[in-house]
Amino acid sequence: MSVDLVVSATPEQELLVETSARFIASTLPLSQVRALAEAGRAPDAGYYETAASLGWFGMLADERHGGGSASGNGVLDAAAVAAERGAGLQPGPFVGTNVAVAALAGAQPRHAELVGRLVRGQARATWVAGAVAGLTPDTGRVVASADGDGYVLRGSVRHVADADECDHLLVTADGVDGPVQLVVDANAPGVGRRRLEGMDITRRGFAVSFDDVRVGADALVGEPGAGAREAVERELAIAAVLTVAESVGAMHHDFTTAVEHARTRIAFGRPIGSFQAVKHLLADTSLSLEMAKGLVVAAAEALGEGAANAIELAHAAKSFVAERGIELTHACFQVLGGIGYTWEHDHHLFMRRLGADAVAFGSAQWHRARLGEGIGVG
Amino acid sequence: MSVDLVVSATPEQELLVETSARFIASTLPLSQVRALAEAGRAPDAGYYETAASLGWFGMLADERHGGGSASGNGVLDAAAVAAERGAGLQPGPFVGTNVAVAALAGAQPRHAELVGRLVRGQARATWVAGAVAGLTPDTGRVVASADGDGYVLRGSVRHVADADECDHLLVTADGVDGPVQLVVDANAPGVGRRRLEGMDITRRGFAVSFDDVRVGADALVGEPGAGAREAVERELAIAAVLTVAESVGAMHHDFTTAVEHARTRIAFGRPIGSFQAVKHLLADTSLSLEMAKGLVVAAAEALGEGAANAIELAHAAKSFVAERGIELTHACFQVLGGIGYTWEHDHHLFMRRLGADAVAFGSAQWHRARLGEGIGVG
């Protein structure tokens, strides 16, 4: 319950969160995350299998696929887990795999086997979201042309996290009649995964390219066109909400560190937290954090329930948390002072992560622009 | 020297500023400004004649017109006076008359007589800036059609301050070959001046309309087309810079009031200014105010010298001061607490003025957009 994202959690949710937090603390604590980051390495397979056993990859699939939610609202469950992950800066394609599971589990039965493996942690996937119809941020584009009864993919997309750890890619491409979604073997000929340099060293970013990659008709996820539009919109909302859930976890940890520092650090014969300059900065930051948590929960609840305002709340949450996250990490920096400027202190890992999260799956401005498309309509 | 806008003032500038400040304090102090505002009235003719004798309306005209600057840089002189005016929330068309004087003095010799009367305070003028060629904010539009060897004017412009006090209007209109500037008798048939409701009660706003107003060729100011473009750009810069000079004066006064309150008001056994929450808010506000003053001076100097970056600095100053002015008045409000919420206290007069100044002659966003037109060019 360290991040306390879901205040009115069900007992099942509490158990999920507690076991997840314990797993993180014992398996991949911050010191280990830092070691992996500095070595540029990913967690090992065992990490994912244990995580899967806790339910991390099954919350957005039904029981038929070996999944199931703890509370009846799988998105909220996933957000609660994501928050704990964020507090521990956990690496790996948690968001990507969950988006893929949600998309595949709701699609053709032929994907059931793959969903099962993803849910069990035996495979990992991520989402390669090409820009389609203004539904996704423009970080590249994949075109799917008809090829026999299958497709051939051409193009590339930047900013795909952890792509080298994934066995499968859920690719959103531009087809003749609108968006097409296809599941692609990450090791298929023509698939390129080029590591990018990045600010967030706890996540590894890639540009994923498709150089005449051929896939059969059985790679299709859902139906192209209008059906895919709606699916893509929902996938983006899930990705955005799980990302901000990770963000508020990271915010929570960074903030807690700063508060503890303010409580104990002494200057001018006083603990620095007794100065209003520090106290009020932290109080304002705490307000932002509480608002951010509240909005993430509202968006996750709505999305899990299929509420009419779910997409709106997802956009709102992503844009709000992106900006408040960066402000928070600046505020914590100011409270920490010089030690926050050292590589040795963990603060910069959170600063890097929150900077990167702010633009993952759409920046604050992009999400506001999407939300603003509803202005003056109807 | 109350606002201390021009730190390295010449002795002549110091004298101008001192006599102006003394004139304001003795003739139209805040209590009188308030009384006029509540009655909806304008200052009397004597106010303008004395002001003129101090040089208020002659700084942008040369000696041939009875004008002349104190320091050699008339715009800087005018800005210094404007700052004192702003500190005392002086009403009346100071900015408008100076813009008109600058425009007319640089134009055809036939306007010399009118310039002389404006400089001597025997007449007053203001600028009715119709939207032309993106050079002016779009608050209405006047079209000038050829009519014999003269023009006929049609259209209307909102947000013309103090129009009812003016004998003459400098009208910027859209002509066949680009902008046309004409000087129009404010009492001519077809000229309408409709009072608007407004937030700033110390300035009276009008919509000025032209209903088939005919003027002769001798009404022309400068040359239509390219010449007028440049003239309009300079007029807008003068209007913007004198407005922000008035704004920093108002900011200075509001700020000084808040600092004095923080020094003397006692709560919890301490003067409230000893609390960091108050002290640091005022320190940040002071930084903004110093930056604002610096930028206003830089813009006024450049404009008076005809420097290459004068227009750029005018846009910068207007957009910076607009936003900092509103922030400042909010900060002062917070320091003043409840008394700032009363009609009786002068604070709200400054809040109203700074809110209105922020958008007069172009909002912060508008000026940034104009400045941004240079991006990626050349």
Place this chain on the structure above:
Amino acid sequence: MRDVTQDPARDEGQDGRTQPPPLAEYRARARAWIAENLERASGSRVEYRVGEPADLAAERRLQRRLYAAGYAGISWPREYGGQGLPAEYERAFRLEARGYRLPDFGVVGGTTYGVCALTMLAHASPEFRRRHIPRILAGDELWVEFFSEPAAGSDLAGVRTTATRDPSGTWILNGSKIWSSGAYYADWGMCLARTNWDVPKHRGLTWFAVPATAPGVTIRRIRQITGDAEFCEEFFDNVELSDDDVIGEVDNGWTVTQTMLLFERGGGAAHDSSRRVAPRGIAPDLVELARSVGRLNDPLARDLIVRAHVDDLARRALLARLGQRMTRDPGTAASLASYGKLSSGVYDPIRARLAMEIGGPDAVAWERDDADPAATAQAKAAEAFLGSRFMSIAGGTNEMQRNTIGERVLGLPREPSFDRDKPFREVLQDARAWTGRGGSSR
């Protein structure tokens, strides 16, 4: 005055003693009485005009009718004119009365029935209660608080208004109060005065009942920045009071104050525990404003509108979260309420400034035409701008909320205090001679 034979709150039991009727029975009787005696509500709120007692008369008559029928003070003690019934009877009556016109005393109604009377029931002497509570229930006494002072804003206990007891036992009240809502049409004020200057700040305070019409009392309306004048200030010039007017114990007024503040803050928005963030469209007022100035399709204006809307959603989500936290841990509710208050104090001004940016020049000056929707949207934006710091200041400034959050929620070390352990008289002297030196931390 009250017709006891038809007391709706008591039936005669088999043992001859009266007892409350069953809730359903009570509710049925209330429904019947309401249908027969009350008018359907028309929706418009009464506005009380200064010096227009006629505005109040109808409301007082209505209150008296409720009282006479036994529907005033339903959960208050019978001894003081109430009905002594459990809270659910009160709620039942409210539910039945929905849609009917009940007495509307404006802001003073809330203060009288929601704060002052409840505080008296908790702290005043039985004689005091017998004298005032029935008259309150009958609509004969409307009460306000004479609490804040010009020289004591955030520092609530820094009261300087003074009451001195002369040898004859008469209390002489001098000083002034401010920010009393609606005092211009109230009958009485509960006034906090310093009765001992030689003890620490919180100790030498006493609450008094002061008639609004007593000799030496002057009440003036304060015109606000927005032009409204809901608040008042009061001046006390040798006002004579008696021991009977003391509420609670002499010099123990801070205990009474704490009760009062609890009632006052009890109904705050932060207690809204609705879990759902309801969709209401994107900031309709700002969309209307943007439309009125022709900026509906300007990407910069749209960005600002959505920014405000997102903040609105986050504020509502905050209230839902706070409600859940308060429910889980009621002991923290008072501290957590500071988040709700601070969010208004911080985001109201931001929103008002976003509106001004969206509206541009047309939001600072507009046509004098009340029927013009554009002018209305623009005037509203300007008024919101002027009034936007109300919640940053009133009822505890942003700074006070930040202190509460910092110290009571986050557990940060306290601000040093300079007014707790010495006579208030010295506190003021020392503050005037402030140098900041020589503090000690314990």
Place this chain on the structure above:
Amino acid sequence: MRDVTQDPARDEGQDGRTQPPPLAEYRARARAWIAENLERASGSRVEYRVGEPADLAAERRLQRRLYAAGYAGISWPREYGGQGLPAEYERAFRLEARGYRLPDFGVVGGTTYGVCALTMLAHASPEFRRRHIPRILAGDELWVEFFSEPAAGSDLAGVRTTATRDPSGTWILNGSKIWSSGAYYADWGMCLARTNWDVPKHRGLTWFAVPATAPGVTIRRIRQITGDAEFCEEFFDNVELSDDDVIGEVDNGWTVTQTMLLFERGGGAAHDSSRRVAPRGIAPDLVELARSVGRLNDPLARDLIVRAHVDDLARRALLARLGQRMTRDPGTAASLASYGKLSSGVYDPIRARLAMEIGGPDAVAWERDDADPAATAQAKAAEAFLGSRFMSIAGGTNEMQRNTIGERVLGLPREPSFDRDKPFREVLQDARAWTGRGGSSR
């Protein structure tokens, strides 16, 4: 070692006594010497690598050549190896040497010649100066400050590193220091230590000269958030020093510190009194960034770019204004300098965040290709973001600048102090037991 027969700073006068040559004559000699002895500057700054003394050797040789020729310490006393000439001779030499390669000791050069040596000249004993100043001028001793401590950041005088004098007269130094720039290649450190814990904070402090290679001294480079490692931390474990190593008086180190801080802050940007705000185009780095991500025509991105540019202009205008205010009233210069510092501390982070918004996802991850200008623009934005709070913290936090502006410029009442009038030992004890109660204001 120095050839006095060709001393450029002294001619033999008619009375047989030496005297400085006329300025023009001096300048001509310097020009000739420079042309013959110095190389044209190539522009690249030397980077000092840890454990690579070879990097320094060439610079030391160059410094020695200047010293031997009488062009080191031109305005410093002859007694300590300088030339004892007026400041304009020094300026004349600098002007003539423009475009030539002078010794570059990196950040340590500034500390050695601009701070430490000047402080020694002001406060150290004649013996100390004779021992060290000539070696400094000859390039044999590079000095840094061992001043900040891990537990004393903003609280400069809250030093806990301790020097104790044992009966034999040896000082034993224990503790640690941090944020010393370039200490990893310095020869000596000026170290502030507490020599008396039983007097108030500012009184029991003493400065010592500590050889970087003394037994018990450990110097470690600190890796910064941006990956650079210019700063160091030092650990002192029973380091033995003698009375000869004391700079200034024992227990009177704060007086020395004040001199030192003056030198340290003297060269600040705020002293730039150029009146004109020069046009340099609109935020070229941000325009380049926007171009690299294809947002050059996006109105939202353009608004952000111009916002940053306007702030840049306002910052430059502030420095011009401050310069004028300092010139008018030099006594306020030290306080006014806080505005310049605060403007960096406040606006650097704002600018860095604007850049991140402009750059979007491409500013947090980019191609691994140093030759790609897009990748360079993006990487720079990310690095600026990470480093953007440097000026908010280093050399006096934003909070310290706000205190200075509030108290010394605006005349606001002081913060209460809890560490001035009691032994430092008690200050730390009391702070740990902080409750905030019982402060007094005078």
